[in-house]
Amino acid sequence: MKLPSLRVNAIAATLVLLAGFALVFFYAPLDADQGFIQKIFYLHVPLAICSLVGFVVGGLLAVAHLRTGDSRWDARSYVAIHLSIIFGVGVLITGSIWAKASWGKWWVWDEPTLVSFLIVFLLYATYYPLRYAIEDRDRQARYASVFAITAGAFVPLNFVAVRMAQSLVHPRVFATANGGLPGSMLLTFLVCLAGMGLLWLALVRFELAAKSASASLSRLRRALEGEPEIPTQGSRIAPAAPPSAPQVTT
Numbered sequence: 177m178k179l180p181s182l183r184v185n186a187i188a189a190t191l192v193l194l195a196g197f198a199l200v201f202f203y204a205p206l207d208a209d210q211g212f213i214q215k216i217f218y219l220h221v222p223l224a225i226c227s228l229v230g231f232v233v234g235g236l237l238a239v240a241h242l243r244t245g246d247s248r249w250d251a252r253s254y255v256a257i258h259l260s261i262i263f264g265v266g267v268l269i270t271g272s273i274w275a276k277a278s279w280g281k282w283w284v285w286d287e288p289t290l291v292s293f294l295i296v297f298l299l300y301a302t303y304y305p306l307r308y309a310i311e312d313r314d315r316q317a318r319y320a321s322v323f324a325i326t327a328g329a330f331v332p333l334n335f336v337a338v339r340m341a342q343s344l345v346h347p348r349v350f351a352t353a354n355g356g357l358p359g360s361m362l363l364t365f366l367v368c369l370a371g372m373g374l375l376w377l378a379l380v381r382f383e384l385a386a387k388s389a390s391a392s393l394s395r396l397r398r399a400l401e402g403e404p405e406i407p408t409q410g411s412r413i414a415p416a417a418p419p420s421a422p423q424v425t426t
Contacts (some may be wrong), residue, residue: 182385185378193371199364213277218365220270222372223263224293228331230260230376231300235328238321250317253324255383257303259376264297292334299327 179185200218207214234256241249271290272282284290306323310316357365 179381182378182381185374185381189371189374189378192367192374196364196368196371199367204361204364205358210278213274216270216274216277218368220267220274221365222369223270224267225369226372226376227260227263227267228293228296228335229373230256230263231296231331232328234260235325235331238324238328241317241321242325247317250321251384251387252380253321254307255380255387257300257324259379259383261297261300261303263376264293264300267293268297296327296331296334299330303327 180188196218200215204215204218206212234253237249237253237256240246241253271293275284275290276282303320303323307316307320310319
């Protein structure tokens with residue numbers, strides 16, 4: 177199934193996010209216990225879900241790379257993980273703000289939900305040194321794919337382990353059959369989650385499009401200067417998107 181254009185994707189993400197945050201401030205009621213600060217939940221949790229799902233997606237794309245040897249899948253896996261790490265930074269920042277306002281502490285080390293996400297984040301932070309340490313492009317892509325698959329499999333296992341833990345601090349808003357939220361809060365959350373997912377997808381496609389455009393510009397410059405054609409290398413860390421992948425960048 178062909179995706180809508182990047183422009184349509186970006187406009188949809190903007191509109192859904194604006195609708196979501198309008199619901200946050202003008203529709204969703206204040207939490208009885210935490211008051212206004214609880215509204216950061218509608219940013220913090222969608223960021224966390226998109227970040228963790230993005231890590232898993234990066235692992236699935238890495239499987240496609242190892243099966244086909246096509247460098248396009250390596251580029252897509254890299255970008256998915258790269259954007260998910262950026263979202264993870266947002267998760268840690270918003271989580272710390274929420275913790276300080278609610279608990280009077282920026283961090284609680286005996287809370288499994290917080291610590292487990294930090295472990296996942298730090299695990300994926302080693303993805304960049306791994307790519308940087310390997311000079312050979314083919315080996316770099318293969319090793320990065322193996323890492324992405326292994327780490328991606330760890331994410332759902334980590335989630336299950338945390339859900340089984342008996343936390344005394346972090347709220348379990350989805351612990352009951354109806355989600356643990358009133359209807360107005362649940363609707364607001366779902367709209368914010370949809371908007372954040374569309375934003376993640378738009379950013380991934382934009383970065384892939386930028387890489388493809390950069391590679392095409394480099395080839396055109398070499399052709400105009402009469403230089404021989406050489407494979408596009410990108411940076412030592414980030415793979416360059418091959419020119420034959422327009423279907424994911426339009």
